[in-house]
Amino acid sequence: MMRVRTDELRVTSVSxxxxxxxxxxxxxxxxxxxxxxxxxGDYVESNIDLNExxxxxxxxxxxxxxxxxxxxxEIHSGDRLIVDRSLEPRNRDVxxxxxxxxxxxxxxxxxxxxxxxxxxxxxxxPVEIDxxxxxxxxxxxxxxxxxxx
Amino acid sequence: MENLFGLIDCNNFYVxxxxxxxxxxxxxxxxxxxxxxxxxxxxSNESKALGITMGMPxxxxxxxxxxxxxxxxxxxxxxxxxxxxxxxxxxxxxVPALEHYSIDxxxxxxxxxxxxxxxxxxxxxxxxxxxxxxxxxIGPTKVxxxxxxAIAKRRPEYGGVVDLSGPDVDRHLADFDVADVWGIGPRYxxxxxxxxxxxxxxxxxxxxxxxxxxxxxxKIETALELSRCPDAWVxxxxxxRGLRLVWxxxxxxxxxxxxxEKPRKGLCCSRSFGRPVTTxxxxxxxxxxYCARGGEKLRRQRLAASHLTVFVSTSRFQQNPKEVYSGxxxxxxxxxxxxxxxIIAAARELLARIYxxxxxxxxxxVFLTDIVADAERQQSLLLRIxxxxxxxxxxxxxxxxxxxGRHMVRPLAMGYDRSWEMRRGRLSGRYTTRLEEVxxxxxx
Numbered sequence: 330m331m332r333v334r335t336d337e338l339r340v341t342s343v344s345x346x347x348x349x350x351x352x353x354x355x356x357x358x359x360x361x362x363x364x365x366x367x368x369x370g371d372y373v374e375s376n377i378d379l380n381e382x383x384x385x386x387x388x389x390x391x392x393x394x395x396x397x398x399x400x401x402x403e404i405h406s407g408d409r410l411i412v413d414r415s416l417e418p419r420n421r422d423v424x425x426x427x428x429x430x431x432x433x434x435x436x437x438x439x440x441x442x443x444x445x446x447x448x449x450x451x452x453x454x455p456v457e458i459d460x461x462x463x464x465x466x467x468x469x470x471x472x473x474x475x476x477x478x
Numbered sequence: 479m480e481n482l483f484g485l486i487d488c489n490n491f492y493v494x495x496x497x498x499x500x501x502x503x504x505x506x507x508x509x510x511x512x513x514x515x516x517x518x519x520x521x522s523n524e525s526k527a528l529g530i531t532m533g534m535p536x537x538x539x540x541x542x543x544x545x546x547x548x549x550x551x552x553x554x555x556x557x558x559x560x561x562x563x564x565x566x567x568x569x570x571x572x573v574p575a576l577e578h579y580s581i582d583x584x585x586x587x588x589x590x591x592x593x594x595x596x597x598x599x600x601x602x603x604x605x606x607x608x609x610x611x612x613x614x615x616i617g618p619t620k621v622x623x624x625x626x627x628a629i630a631k632r633r634p635e636y637g638g639v640v641d642l643s644g645p646d647v648d649r650h651l652a653d654f655d656v657a658d659v660w661g662i663g664p665r666y667x668x669x670x671x672x673x674x675x676x677x678x679x680x681x682x683x684x685x686x687x688x689x690x691x692x693x694x695x696x697k698i699e700t701a702l703e704l705s706r707c708p709d710a711w712v713x714x715x716x717x718x719r720g721l722r723l724v725w726x727x728x729x730x731x732x733x734x735x736x737x738x739e740k741p742r743k744g745l746c747c748s749r750s751f752g753r754p755v756t757t758x759x760x761x762x763x764x765x766x767x768y769c770a771r772g773g774e775k776l777r778r779q780r781l782a783a784s785h786l787t788v789f790v791s792t793s794r795f796q797q798n799p800k801e802v803y804s805g806x807x808x809x810x811x812x813x814x815x816x817x818x819x820x821i822i823a824a825a826r827e828l829l830a831r832i833y834x835x836x837x838x839x840x841x842x843x844v845f846l847t848d849i850v851a852d853a854e855r856q857q858s859l860l861l862r863i864x865x866x867x868x869x870x871x872x873x874x875x876x877x878x879x880x881x882x883g884r885h886m887v888r889p890l891a892m893g894y895d896r897s898w899e900m901r902r903g904r905l906s907g908r909y910t911t912r913l914e915e916v917x918x919x920x921x922x
Contacts, residue, residue: 389564393919394917394918396919400921409913409916415603430502431502432500432919433919448921453922
């Protein structure tokens with residue numbers, strides 16, 4: 330699920346959850362007009378903290394990088410994903426899974442008790458999970474981050 | 479309910495860290511090698527079963543590694559340090575108090591009454607959030623918690639949690655080798671198991687203890703037998719620390735949880751450069767020299783440090799703000815050390831983190847903090863110490879340098895040529911501390 334609203338904010342870098350330095354942007358509650366000695370300073374309410382915004386559980390959050398275009402649509406090759414290992418996977422979550430020894434990113438579909446790992450890109454067939462293949466859901470992807478320049 | 483102690487121990491920690499990011503290696507034999515890929519420092523259970531021993535030189539283990547397809551890694555302390563922090567911060571959320579004991583162990587307090595449920599919650603949460611399996615030992619004292627955790631590791635049928643706060647503690651202690659009791663070194667173990675035959679004084683003490691003759695001059699093989707030794711005899715032969723340990727085995731708590739960090743005392747080695755320095759190589763050589771000097775200072779005062787800070791900076795007379803930079807980074811060492819190569823290796827890691835190309839550096843230095851006295855760490859049950867061979871090596875080097883001049887024998891890291899480079903043939907990604915090394919996941 331992409332939650333980065335690229336029309337509002339360009340995310341160019343992200344600190345690791347444990348990074349001590351915080352990325353703070355002051356948030357103003359009023360419009361600041363040029364040429365007028367604005368008392369805007371009085372209205373500095375808080376800072377937008379990207380760590381706080383992007384990371385729910387910092388002890389269980391990891392960043393991974395995508396290679397390949399099977400999730401094209403929302404997630405592209407080279408994107409960084411924020412993965413929370415503490416979340417319980419639900420239907421339609423994008424998940425990082427280990428299948429046949431490989432770490433992959435897919436969308437988890439649960440239908441009539443059947444489990445599918447589907448690609449968003451229709452060119453890739455879904456992988457059905459049955460008893461024969463060993464599957465580990467490693468974590469749930471909460472955000473995707475892409476550099477736009 | 480009373481306060482109980484827990485010891486939470488990460489199973490085969492370095493191996494588990496590697497598996498956390500490569501789950502396909504679960505159930506497969508793995509080893510992790512020391513700095514410079516010299517010796518085996520961690521083994522998965524599968525590797526232990528193949529006969530690979532702790533500390534085995536890589537070249538000796540190599541035939542087994544190749545024959546059985548054992549996966550080997552160079553040690554990745556950046557990764558292990560970060561996962562250690564995640565594991566213990568996670569645990570901290572479950573318990574009223576926690577004492578960091580080493581990179582892979584912590585003592586905690588449990589509220590009595592629901593301690594095994596809490597322990598199981600901790601186990602499953604840590605496993606899910608970090609991928610690291612842990613064992614939990616519970617007991618009314620630290621020594622018993624440590625015994626419990628050893629049993630939990632050895633006996634998978636207990637599901638990773640063993641609680642010795644109940645009445646069946648004696649049954650477990652009767653089955654526990656005295657040599658494996660925390661704080662009983664190999665020398666004491668030999669003495670106890672010999673039945674004191676190598677010590678002429680012992681029969682008198684046994685006599686003095688007033689025990690019936692059938693109990694006298696018995697070999698002490700198990701933790702239970704040790705816990706039943708008379709106080710006077712223990713104090714005589716194992717000192718007051720041994721007596722505390724025996725009391726702890728009996729369930730009387732003598733060692734409190736040390737939750738407060740000791741006040742930091744530190745020593746600093748730094749210098750301004752004689753000429754402008756721009757490359758990381760030159761900075762690394764300078765820092766290696768400061769580390770060597772710091773190590774020497776520590777050893778001269780019989781001290782050891784467990785925290786290292788490295789800093790670099792441009793000249794403070796630099797006017798142009800674009801040419802001003804200073805950086806610093808710290809490292810918690812796995813245990814207090816005065817071993818120069820260990821300090822240098824950590825300093826180089828830190829330098830790589832803070833170095834920025836394009837600046838003219840004027841000064842660099844190292845701070846060694848969290849300092850403890852040698853005597854204190856040798857006597858303490860709570861601290862690991864440097865390997866005997868390393869201590870002897872450093873003593874020999876210090877002796878030569880005192881006689882023939884400073885830096886007569888020195889680490890190659892200080893320069894001459896640039897051939898000194900840590901050998902790390904197979905280093906996994908620093909998945910959690912370097913953006914450019916995060917785990918790759920395939921979308922195909």
